[in-house]
Amino acid sequence: MGSTLWQKKNRWSLLCSIAASMPQKGRTIALSSSTGVRGGRGETTFEMAERDGQLRVFIVAGEVSGDSIAARLMISLRRLSPFPVHFAGVGGQFMGRAGLNSLFPLEDIAVMGMLELVPHIRKLRRRLHETVEASVLFQPHVIVTVDSKGFSFRLHRKIREKFSGHEEARPTQIHFVAPSFWAWKGGKKRLLNLPSILDHMLCILPFEEQVIRECGLEATFVGHPVMEDDLELKLEPKPHKWEGKGGQRRVFVHAWAFLWSIYISSSSSSSSSSYFAGVVMDVTIVIHFSLVGAPVVTLLPGSRLQEVKRMLPIFMETLELLKTHCPELATIIITAPNNDVKDHINGIIKRCPLPIITIPGESLSEKYDAFKVSRAALCTSGTASVELHLARLPCVVAYRAHVLTELLIKYKTKLKFISLSNILLETDIIPEVLFRKCTPENLSVVLREVMFDSSGRERQINSAEKLFKIISPPENLPRYLVPAHLGAAFVPRCPSMNAAMAVLYSARKHCRGF
Template structure:
């Protein structure tokens, strides 16, 4: 049922434990795990972006841990490749929005109890939840309550990866303090989150944004434009797309409708109508439709192709290289709001962010939001670098008009490329801020990644 990863010790256990022997009052995570001869990690992710973060964290833990690792929990295909046997399909948790969640509440309660039961039986040293704060925080809160209520021994340390976006909502910061009751440590992916969390009594570490792992792996930190990437002979354009679509006079647009079924069902028909409006002004238009690692989404998009008005190629999930190669041969992108907006900036691909939801969810967002933007690049830069089409403005006519401008207006395109340079610097912790963590784990600064810093924090963590 459970899988033990086959890993090599990166350095002797005695070296690791000695490094943290200065903590006299209690033991670090790895010290406690040493008593059992293995480190047991219960990890949960409920969506595609979290599956990516979770898989990289698992990989980094295996690289750094001096002990064998055992994983259990809930995750997607990427986490399963790292040794996780998922309790149930990750897609069962992939629901967003308050009103959209209501029909699924009973199923969520069943899955929550199943997950808590499995965690208690597994007896983990560490519990890690990734994003999906609705399910994650209920899990951590009820799991801790069960340990306390049943007076179970060896309560695990609770980590949550991706701090809640308290900065986006009215009164958000005031609710942070309650997290300390069931979250021992937060991994923050944005600048200033760590400081605010600590000010409200929540231990936190700024590890950097997960897309920095893409930059590290594919050397995307350099300044380059999509047109320049096209000339580099990327495998995607050479081997994966029929040459008829890659003619020099083709207009190629990456389309990213989302990772959850409900948002894809809402957004893809709108995107389809927008492409129909673009067909006449761009007669050689080609679309690359990126399909999330979600079987339900895959099936839905496959069925929708029969009504798609222009030539289209599905870009499958699972390969970061393939995704960025697709960005590299595109002239623009149309995406649903999410992590992908940052990925597109990393690729320096001019893009349009769109978003629609249930009308009651939209009303709630308008009432509670305290920032004027929805996409992370615009929020961090405090400027509408990326055009956004939200709520009623997210209609086929408006989307087509903005995409047309993106394709033809060089100043508009250049503005996004310049903004991307500033954004990437903001998302990366300075070496001085990483100093203690790097020193404790022996990580070389040039090998730093967010997941490595998070993994080193977990292994050396001492619960106060």
């Protein structure tokens, strides 16, 4: 009871801080009868911010991949906006670093699946209500949701209901990452409902833009967010550097566990080097892969706790089977920036006899350094497979869900593949082991082929260039000319910059019936 009261007080304090932090200028919104012309276009986000002398953005991400996308968007908006930018909303660690004080933990709404949602419905409804109330109190010029279409579209619908009859006071409503309408039977039909709750859709695949426009909703292709990794890696300071000394390849990584005999250099001069199996440590490890001769497999078991609980045990059993053919096998696990996921993975590692270290997924440089030392990767479906393709690391995509969810997916999908690379390239360039076939026995066979079959490895590596030409940001933004006052602030061919430009110059559409 005490904890519940504390949580309620904490949320109320946060809501009050949202209101208190807003400058007085432009804070009062009169919900009077609309005098605007229905069916027309209202002010752009930029015009509203110019009028109030500040830009207020309410931004929501419901999962880790969306958290990263939203954080980059926040940074780009600050760079492009000539006015002070204030953020409120829901996000995770990335958005927190970008300056967001999240209304509640992102993990509370990071739930995927169909039947898997049932145990969480009450919490999701409560969080949705809190988010709606906080957004109205914040009085934003624009509301941006990122991915997580279930929660996001319900939020936008509630916002429209809140401003029914007061259209001139409604913020611009934008969603970033279009729903995968192309993957589902009848998916395009469902797009027809979106113009009634959204003003603009930001697309990460080029073919989505035209289809969404045909359904009556403004849309802009901004480029796939993973293409921004390359830009960020060039700018990110890298304390964990590759060195080529004496023919050795070595990488400095922060790890929790050290389970095999390699050289350990303490990160602190006062702490002594030691070898402990299964003991949690915080040390800097220098891995001499050329001396150890250990092929490395990187695991990416997912960003949501429920999928990690389902997939990681399968992955671990797969490695145990693989180790009979490759005794010197070493393993890296990329942990998503989700505290529940990290705790769960660390708990498993302590009990696991395999040599494993973990790399924090929130560090882009460390993650891609791990890809560089790896022979192959095993990942769940999602953004991870595209990241691995960017890194030219051959991989296997695996996925399991609740048995009834799997049956629904098989019945409703119209695609042959599940990974984005295969879908866009229209071929099974990346092996997929899915649903009931996703067993340790099957995975170990396929993963061994990916590790040691040179022709299959070359096919994956050589196909990367073709994929990236498809998902690269457009050369220019024909519908959003870069204003002269932005000058060097705008970075061309950068997805988050393109998205920020679209957010600033989107206009809310006055719809009849609201």
